[in-house]
Amino acid sequence: MLIRHARPSDPRPSELTSRALYMDRRRFIAASGASLAAAALPLPASAALDFETTSHGRGLEVSDREDATRYNNFYEFALDKDGPAEKSGDFKPLPWTVRVGGACHKPGVHDYEDLIRTHRLEERIYRFRCVEAWSMVVPWIGVPLADMIARFEPTGAAKYVAFRTLYDPEVMPMQRSGVLDWPYREGLRMDEALHPLTLMVVGMYGEELPNQNGAPLRLIVPWKYGFKSIKSIVSIDFVEDMPQTTWSMSNPREYGFYANVDPEVDHPRWSQARERRLGDGLFTAKRDTLYLNGYADEVAHLYAGMDRMKLF
Amino acid sequence: MTARALKIAVFLFALAPFGWLVWGLAEGSLGPNPAEASNRFLGDWALRFLLVALAVTPLRTLTGRAEVMRFRRMLGLFAFFYAAMHVTSYVVLDQFLDWAAVWADIVKRNFITVGMLAFLALVPLAVTSTQGMMKRLGGRRWKRLHRLVYPAAVLAVAHYYMMIKAGKAEALVYGAILAVLLAIRLVPARHFARARKALDPRGV
Numbered sequence: 001m002l003i004r005h006a007r008p009s010d011p012r013p014s015e016l017t018s019r020a021l022y023m024d025r026r027r028f029i030a031a032s033g034a035s036l037a038a039a040a041l042p043l044p045a046s047a048a049l050d051f052e053t054t055s056h057g058r059g060l061e062v063s064d065r066e067d068a069t070r071y072n073n074f075y076e077f078a079l080d081k082d083g084p085a086e087k088s089g090d091f092k093p094l095p096w097t098v099r100v101g102g103a104c105h106k107p108g109v110h111d112y113e114d115l116i117r118t119h120r121l122e123e124r125i126y127r128f129r130c131v132e133a134w135s136m137v138v139p140w141i142g143v144p145l146a147d148m149i150a151r152f153e154p155t156g157a158a159k160y161v162a163f164r165t166l167y168d169p170e171v172m173p174m175q176r177s178g179v180l181d182w183p184y185r186e187g188l189r190m191d192e193a194l195h196p197l198t199l200m201v202v203g204m205y206g207e208e209l210p211n212q213n214g215a216p217l218r219l220i221v222p223w224k225y226g227f228k229s230i231k232s233i234v235s236i237d238f239v240e241d242m243p244q245t246t247w248s249m250s251n252p253r254e255y256g257f258y259a260n261v262d263p264e265v266d267h268p269r270w271s272q273a274r275e276r277r278l279g280d281g282l283f284t285a286k287r288d289t290l291y292l293n294g295y296a297d298e299v300a301h302l303y304a305g306m307d308r309m310k311l312f
Numbered sequence: 313m314t315a316r317a318l319k320i321a322v323f324l325f326a327l328a329p330f331g332w333l334v335w336g337l338a339e340g341s342l343g344p345n346p347a348e349a350s351n352r353f354l355g356d357w358a359l360r361f362l363l364v365a366l367a368v369t370p371l372r373t374l375t376g377r378a379e380v381m382r383f384r385r386m387l388g389l390f391a392f393f394y395a396a397m398h399v400t401s402y403v404v405l406d407q408f409l410d411w412a413a414v415w416a417d418i419v420k421r422n423f424i425t426v427g428m429l430a431f432l433a434l435v436p437l438a439v440t441s442t443q444g445m446m447k448r449l450g451g452r453r454w455k456r457l458h459r460l461v462y463p464a465a466v467l468a469v470a471h472y473y474m475m476i477k478a479g480k481a482e483a484l485v486y487g488a489i490l491a492v493l494l495a496i497r498l499v500p501a502r503h504f505a506r507a508r509k510a511l512d513p514r515g516v
Contacts, residue, residue, distance in 0.1 A: 066344075069342070075399075075478065136344075278344035282337065282346050
């Protein structure tokens with residue numbers, strides 16, 4: 001007899017799409033790709049990836065690829081939502097190297113291929129919630145960050161992991177402005193970084209990441225606001241003290257280090273109680289935001305005893 | 313072009329952005345978050361028309377051409393129209409008429425508090441914009457009441473500035489334009505008249 005144990009973050013009935021539609025999703029993706037091509041958009045063709053599917057987020061209604069790749073916050077390229085897709089065409093993500101350093105036994109500089117090759121890529125469908133109160137559901141392709149970290153052998157002094165985005169004002173035009181303190185920085189506590197849900201992502205919708213979504217390598221931490229999921233990563237450092245993070249440096253009153261999705265912790269600019277799901281259209285109300293973006297049963301224990309209102 | 317035809321042309325131009333928005337909403341061409349696109353678009357145009365309306369009097373002061381004043385009321389009413397549509401878009405499209413959430417936003421979020429105050433300051437100006445109301449109030453009182461447009465404009469620019477997370481250059485441009493438009497009003501008109509006379513080659 002087959003007993004299926006429900007994963008706590010499995011979709012609620014209100015989030016479900018019909019199985020027929022789900023099973024047919026590749027055709028939809030292909031069709032939307034074809035219509036993109038027909039529209040002659042100046043998007044570079046992405047390479048298909050070889051990956052295994054998983055049960056993560058199975059049944060969640062996946063957002064349209066076009067929405068997820070045309071509505072982006074990537075301040076290195078532009079401040080508006082369609083700007084990153086339009087202005088990242090000159091960015092060449094490959095060849096790419098990542099510098100690994102700090103409290104670990106195996107520091108070094110690694111080629112992108114070398115980082116990825118030893119791992120099996122897997123597809124996971126995760127909810128993605130932006131701090132600006134919009135959300136989407138994306139089939140990401142990547143490897144658990146914990147698996148990648150293991151080969152660097154962090155020492156006992158490693159309490160946090162610090163990440164940095166590429167700094168290249170030649171191809172990232174907004175880095176010539178003082179909009180944020182470049183390069184973009186993010187960080188995780190070691191236990192957050194090693195959590196099995198945390199993913200180092202190289203693709204989405206079956207293909208390599210488009211430039212505007214953080215090619216070639218980005219983080220996805222599904223229970224945190226999107227700005228924690230740093231894009232186009234060039235360095236990984238294991239550190240003892242909590243690293244500085246870009247949005248928190250820019251406005252510490254509004255953005256904390258943890259940035260866990262929490263409908264009860266109000267942000268001065270946006271109510272976090274509800275969210276606009278991209279593609280829902282004009283005639284659907286906002287959806288209720290789930291504590292830790294629906295992943296509470298997996299990750300809430302990481303924050304036991306922490307004051308959510310103070311350590312936001 | 314006759315004065316009447318010119319007025320109709322300005323009216324149609326002022327209505328064009330709204331037409332574009334309604335078309336986009338109906339067609340579904342405003343991207344994956346149309347409620348937000350609509351809020352932003354209407355707020356931008358409310359602010360632009362407020363500044364354009366506030367530019368009419370300085371334009372007369374600088375050029376000495378009184379006929380530009382014929383457009384002031386219409387442009388001011390368009391500023392109010394876009395502000396009202398901006399608020400409507402927020403309440404209906406964004407909040408789905410959830411009045412509790414709207415109220416919580418007004419009380420808790422400073423940029424919404426400030427924006428709502430700016431809008432409320434414009435309401436009595438729109439209501440008293442007719443010839444009849446002007447007569448009923450009397451010129452002096454009407455003028456005094458309509459000075460409310462200055463704090464309304466300052467609040468509107470502040471609302472925009474406070475709403476932005478990072479990259480506030482555009483809001484600062486609006487603020488600079490408003491500062492110039494208000495500063496011109498502080499200079500007595502006769503100085504401009506004298507300057508015009510000195511510059512006039514015919515030496516009238």
